[in-house]
Structures are given as structure tokens and as C-alpha cells.
Amino acid sequence: MSKKLDMEILASLCKRRGFIFQSSELYGGINGFWDYGPLGCELKRNIKNAWWKHIVRTREDVVGLDATIIMHPAIWKASGHADGFADPMVDCKDCRKRFRADQLCEEQGLELIKDGKTVALPDGAKCPACGSRNLTAPRSFNLMFKTFVGPIEDDSNAAWLRPETAQAIFAQFSNIIATARQKVPFGVAQMGKSFRNEINPRNYTFRSREFEQMELEFFIRPDEAVELICGRVTTLADKPDLTGEPQESWGWEVWLHYWIEQRLAWYRSIGLPAEHLELYWQTGDELAHYARACVDIEYAFPFGVQELEGIAARGDFDLTQHQRHSGKQMDVFDEALKQAADKLDAAAKEAFTEKVVAEWTARNQSPEAARAFVAKLFEGKYVPHVVEPSAGTDRLALALLSNAYDEETLTDDKGKTDQRTVMRFHPSIAPIKLGVFPLVKNKPELYAKAREIFAQLQRRWNCFWDESGAIGRRYRRMDEAGTPWCATVDFQTLEDGTVTLRDRDSMQQVRLSVPELIQKLDTEIG
């Protein structure tokens, strides 16, 4: 089966069964925007609930945030997102690096050719990285959606729809730490819509202009602070147990791997086991300049292996940027650190300082910056570092849909074959958990009993009532919706209260009492 065919078949099923519709289809559609139908919105809600439960509710060290989509424009200046669109950029077609056209010209003693709103590169401009002259023309990248706050469409009122949810966490960091009764290490999680005016949306819902993210910023101590407090920093070489409780001595690299393990465990819990995922470590060239390490969790979509989530160790870049732009201090006071520093004598402090200076200068950072950082540490203060697991909700929904899709050829007793389409969702994310059917609908007592059982179970999970057509047809309809079980009420139900529970994947049936059914489903849905 060709890759193209796969995606078209999936898109067709998604539309036919009500998972995903094109946005504004009535008016011809709008590129890069998608709606989730009755089944799709349940699926997405289940994904988000599962994420929130795993990241926030079942931990003591992560709290939530629900920030606005439109924020102060200065946030995007501080984060670096504004630079890319404010100034025309040129790309090197050979080494694929991107530069601001004005800076490139200035560095090379050239003058950017300006004619009204359009700009052009002068002859002789070359790539600062590789020296190639194979550069694109300067282009503006309006990748953030612009809008105006207030009724006047004036640039002084311009604002942007957020291109990521994460910045709000940094911008509200001080308020959160003042109110949440958390101490570093701790995290702040947020889910919500983000917007990017993608040049070319592609691959069904994969690259959309309006999309949803599930992001965690997990704040940790700088390794130097860990060393002062614990006397040493646990690294990967120490083979720490990443599946157990986090340890105070962990350095940033261990935290990064801890979160990778956490995220993989979560994907497993919603039916995307590790063997369906790939970890891609960004290389030095690909890393953003501030990132220490970044790993992509990728899924093999029908159109290629693509990123579901990025987990980045971002150092203290973001908080420091906001500290610089806002003029407000972003450092935290760490009692344990202060106490540890107070126990050191002058000689030990000097030795520690020199060690840090040596490490920082080896990473091309200035000795002055290193000394200022250590001086703060001795006061018990630092700007927290961060590990950022950032996942795409819609991408994950698409991965789960792709992963769930299956076609099965069945052969009955008489040797007749028949094809069955099944969405094999994990019960925890399946839009409908249980179909409830009367075996036949023209027997009043049976029908009434089935309605009674449906009403009882519907309070517990999203259930679907279906009385139309032959029983087999009803099972098959539920298969396409990905409903893991169907309960059929028959004449025996009237005698002993048991129902037939039919399993989506095996098509096997068992007789259970309603309490037994509830217990079984509770266990498997999780």
C-alpha cells in the first residue's frame, strides 16, 4: 500500500466517521486549519486529560498555567520570535543557515539596497558561515499572526497570537514561584492553542496554522548549584535510576533523560509503545544557539518520520532573556544553596570560583560572567535552568489515528471473506469506551433493560447507544469509531443480569454481570 494511499484512506475515514473535518469547508475550506468532529474532539480531549494527569495531577512538583493567547508584544522580542519577522532574512542555500540581511551586509562592509518596502542584497554578499554566494533574496518572515489590540489598526496597537505556549510560563515565572509553594526543581505545565503562519501547511493536520501544544517547563538548579549543595553532580555515567524518584544530586543531563523516560512511558500508556517511536538527537549544527541538547520524539507517519515532541535542555536562556528585557530579576533564592555556600571557607570558595571560570571559558563564556554567576550562587541565588518537553497535541492525535488504523480480512464458517476496518485505540484515549445495544429492538422488556443499563454506564464513561440494524453491523460501526467494547443486552440479561461483552480487537465475547463489566473497564481504561 502506497504512503499516499494510506493518508487518503485515513483522511477519508476521519471525515466519514466524524474525527476531523476541514475548517470552513462550507465556504471552500481554509488552508492549514482543521476541525475535530464528534469523535475527534473526544479523542483530543482524552489525550489532553491523559497528559495533564500524567504531568500535573499525579506529581507534586508540577503546577499548571492557563495563559492568554495574545500577550504583550515585548514577550516576543525577549524570546527572539520577533526578530525573524521584523527584519528581512536571507537563507544560504548551501549550508541552510539563516541570517538577518542587514547584519550580514554590515559585517561585510556592504550596504543593503532598500527601495520602499523591498530590500535586496548588494553584489558580493556571501554566507558568513560557509562563504557561499548562493543566497536567497531577503524575505520577510511573517510567521506570527498579527492583530491589533483595541479598535485602531495602528502599529502601536499591534500584537501577535502566540507561536508557542511556553513563553507565558517564563513571563509568569515570578508570580508562580511566589504563589505555588514550589521550590526548584519544579515544573509549570500548560496546554493550549498556538498559531504559526506556516508558509506551506502540509500533510493533513500535521503542519497546521492553528494548533495545540502541551508544554512543560521544568526548572532545575544549575549544575554548579547542585555541586555546592550535594558535593557532586550525578551524571549519566553514574547510571542513575531514571524511573524512580528524582534525586537532588541530578545534573541537567540526568534531568533531560529523566523527562525522556517519563514521556516515553506516557506514550506507552496511551498506546504508542517505544518501538513505534524514534529518538532523534539534534546535532550541534541543528541546535538553537542557546540549547544544550535537544531530542525529538518522532513517529513514522505514512508521509514520513516526523516530530511529535521536542525535549530540550535550554539552560537559563529564556528567564535570562526576560530578565534582560523586563529589567525584573528572575533569580530564585535557594535556602539549601545558601547554607551550603556558608559552610565554605574563603579558600574553598576561591577554588570553586576558579573551577567554574575554567569550565565557562572552555565553553566560550566570559570569565566575568562566570565570576558574577558564582558570586550570586554564594548568596544562594541563581536563574533556574530549564528542561522543556514540548508536545504537539494535534500531531499526537494524528499519530494515534495513524497507529490505530487497521484493516483485517475475516473468513467466516462458510469460507466467505469480509474486510473489517478497525481503529485500535488504547482504551484510555478511545473516543467512545463502550457501545450498548439491545440484541433486538422489538422486544419491550429487553429494550427497557438495555436502556436502563446504558443510562447507568453512560454516567461513568462516554457510551454509545445503537439499536439500528443487525447486531454485527452495529459491532462493525463501533470498530471504525475505535470503541474497545460493546455490551449487548439479550434475553439472558433479563434472567440473570449478565450481558455479552464483545472485545473490539479479538472479537471474542464473554458474559459478565454489570458490576464485573464496570470493574473490567475501569482497570483497562486506567
Add this chain to the structure above:
RNA sequence: GCGAGCGUAGCUCAGUGGUAGAGCUCCACCUUGCCAAGGUGGUUGUCGUGGGUUCAAAUCCCAUCGCUCGCUCCA
């Protein structure tokens, strides 16, 4: 952004200048004692949209929107 292909019922598609169709789905009733296949009846389309050519356009032309693929892009 460039190039190519596509757009007809909810889905899959036929229809190349002359009355818009098929299969499946869906709905109602009947039938049906556990895996889509029985019976009867029924709903659904400005043929993506707009304009042009023509006595006449789903069909030819132009534009536009959307989808797919390749390049590009993906801070």
C-alpha cells in the same frame, strides 16, 4: 513561494459539449437470538467558487479557493 496532478451525493468514483449517475453509507419501517450481505420505502448535489466562450458547459478557456505530490520552507 515554484512546478505537476486533482476537486461530481456523507464516502469511493463513473460521466469529455445535449435531461447529473452508480456502489457503499445514512434514515424509516419490517425482518434479525451475536459479527456489515434479507425486504420495502426514503434523504442527499448551485458538478469547489467566480467569470468567460457557446443555442447549450460537470465537460472548453481564465481566475480563484482547497487537497495531494516534488522542490522550497519549517525561527
